[in-house]
Amino acid sequence: RVGLGDFGLIRVLGKGSMGKVILARKKDTSRLYALKCVNRNYILNDGLCKYVIEEQAILKHISTERDDSDGPTSLHPFVAKMQFSFADSHHLVFVMDVYSGGDLEKLLREKKYFNAALTRFYAMEIVSALEYLNENGIVHRDLKPANILLDCDGHVVVADFGLSKRLTSEAPTSNLPCGSTRYMSPEVIARNAYSYSPDWWALGVMIYEMLTGKLPFPSPPDESSYTLMDKICQSEVVIPKKLPVHTKDIIARLLDHNVVTRLSRLDIKKHPYFQRVDWSKVRAKGYSRTSISVTIIPTNDTFSNTRSKGGKYPGYVASQVP
Known part of the structure; x- marks a missing residue:
């Protein structure tokens, strides 16, 4: 069973009212993911559970190849993908692909x-x-x-x-x-x-x-x-x-x-x-944009699990997940 312990937490990419999005590396594959960690107590106390369940269902739908009449079957290159999700006693976690060009x-x-x-x-x-x-x-x-x-x-x-x-x-x-x-x-x-x-x-x-x-x-x-x-x-x-x-x-x-x-x-x-x-x-991504700079999230070990540096993504200590 997958849990947060299977990931090395690198840095916080964003913070919201329900939790954080954290750049993390899966330990067994070394692959980078963006973990959207939702605080379970928060959503239960505020009655937001149905919205999180809806988000999970939508992400699963748009991240899955289908062969039925329930909408287009091919994945779309301009829509975020969820690889999988899991829950523990404190969090519901959506494991998302990383997109390294900022926003x-x-x-x-x-x-x-x-x-x-x-x-x-x-x-x-x-x-x-x-x-x-x-x-x-x-x-x-x-x-x-x-x-x-x-x-x-x-x-x-x-x-x-x-x-x-x-x-x-x-x-x-x-x-x-x-x-x-x-x-x-x-x-x-x-x-x-x-x-x-x-x-x-x-x-x-x-x-x-x-x-x-x-x-x-x-x-x-x-x-x-x-x-x-x-x-x-x-x-x-x-x-x-x-x-x-x-x-x-x-x-x-x-x-x-x-x-x-x-x-x-x-x-x-x-x-x-x-x-x-x-x-x-x-x-098909056949058009390219005009020349304009993009800051890329480093994929090496520049960031530790407890320290992050400045730059395009303001850093927070990622050792604690809400």
């Missing part, structure tokens, strides 16, 4: 904004991932740059399915208000029934942010979340005039308050913003 949020913070070509490159890979998730009945519900990881070649990996939901014919919609406020869609804020539309709104926010370095609905540090929510629901986005016509149009159509006319997986690939894109080539 889109850190890259945006470093570069301020991206040029048109790089933005389009990331956008078309995210579209490919969202199409796959939607076809498998999955709405992510927390799509944002921090949850778009990058592999060593700079390709995107949609990650963190902690707020995701799998829709079914019996329950084709949800009205749970969740996600990160700045990327939250009007229908989520209003607690209206929705299916996949929040993810496409979030994509519109990210395209705007990648091109301008700003959010379409800016929020001062001292502004309350409720004020920002009102702004998102009641304001029309102001798109910079300097952007090309097709770019302005796709942003406007993704940030459409009307979920019926908002772009979705059914029509977004046909938008002129993506003209001449070979979508089979996208999924």
Whole structure:
């Protein structure tokens, strides 16, 4: 039986309200993994168990080759993979593949904004991932740059399915208000029934942010979340005039308050913003991004189990798991 003792803990990659994500090396194979360690007491005390169970089921579904009618059978290169999971008396642990290029949020913070070509490159890979998730009945519900990881070649990996939901014919919609406020869609804020539309709104926010370095609905540090929510629901986005016509149009159509006319997986690939894109080539990682630096997680023994150094990933002592 696999347990935390079978891994050498190297460093904390991220911390959240329910636990930590830790870079670790499996002792018998020396292979690196990202361990998402969820504190069992926390989720039981706060009644969050059903969300963790849902996340585990979704990760298993998108990480397993299937030969049935339950969605596309092949794994998708732009969606995070779980190798396996296990539990002990204190933790539920998802053993995830490691993606060593950082994430889109850190890259945006470093570069301020991206040029048109790089933005389009990331956008078309995210579209490919969202199409796959939607076809498998999955709405992510927390799509944002921090949850778009990058592999060593700079390709995107949609990650963190902690707020995701799998829709079914019996329950084709949800009205749970969740996600990160700045990327939250009007229908989520209003607690209206929705299916996949929040993810496409979030994509519109990210395209705007990648091109301008700003959010379409800016929020001062001292502004309350409720004020920002009102702004998102009641304001029309102001798109910079300097952007090309097709770019302005796709942003406007993704940030459409009307979920019926908002772009979705059914029509977004046909938008002129993506003209001449070979979508089979996208999924095959046939396009490469323009030259831009990526910081890689070292795969040697630079990091010990009790000490971590600075750099792209702020280090924490990883000897204690919450």
